[in-house]
Ligand code: ADP
């Protein structure tokens with residue numbers, strides 16, 4: 001059984017395991033992303049309520065088996081079950097966290113099952129990390145890793161970072177589950193639009 005003190009100990013132990021497992025993963029996709037998601041998820045939970053331990057565990061574990069680092073196979077939910085079982089978490093908590101991890105990604109949007117409040121919070125926190133200054137940097141880093149230019153006049157939108165802003169990132173605000181995250185998304189999106197305006201103005205000279 002998880003008494004309240006065991007529960008907080010579990011979060012710290014999971015954080016250690018995830019830190020080890022994700023060591024060496026590129027900035028923007030590694031522990032830095034996970035810790036930002038954890039911190040945003042805590043901020044949202046303080047406004048919405050919900051089970052804080054479940055929120056913290058799901059935030060920490062949501063990318064632990066990211067397909068980009070596992071031969072194209074998404075293994076986060078599988079690793080989540082293994083790690084939580086090993087650390088002695090309650091069965092119901094394991095099922096709950098694994099369900100969240102299995103269903104929050106953008107890619108699964110249409111196939112995803114309904115999320116609990118805790119799942120909605122972590123999904124919002126993950127989406128927030130694709131916005132704002134961090135989101136701009138992550139888009140550029142993604143492009144650098146995959147040989148995609150940030151901007152090319154007249155290029156198809158799926159071929160550039162600027163296209164990615166329009167195709168995906170500017171849609172995230174309206175997909176937010178919670179009002180708290182929608183408000184944060186609003187500020188971050190406004191900053192990105194301001195950046196893009198200046199970027200395009202400079203390009204025109
Ligand atoms: P997460 O790691 O949070 O699950 P993703 O792996 O989908 O998210 O994306 C990681 C980062 O790379 C995000 O900031 C996302 O906006 C960016 N990214 C994903 N696909 C593209 C793309 N086609 N072009 C530019 N950036 C991308």
Ligand code: NI
Nearest residue numbers: 033062063126
């Ligand atoms: Ni993520």
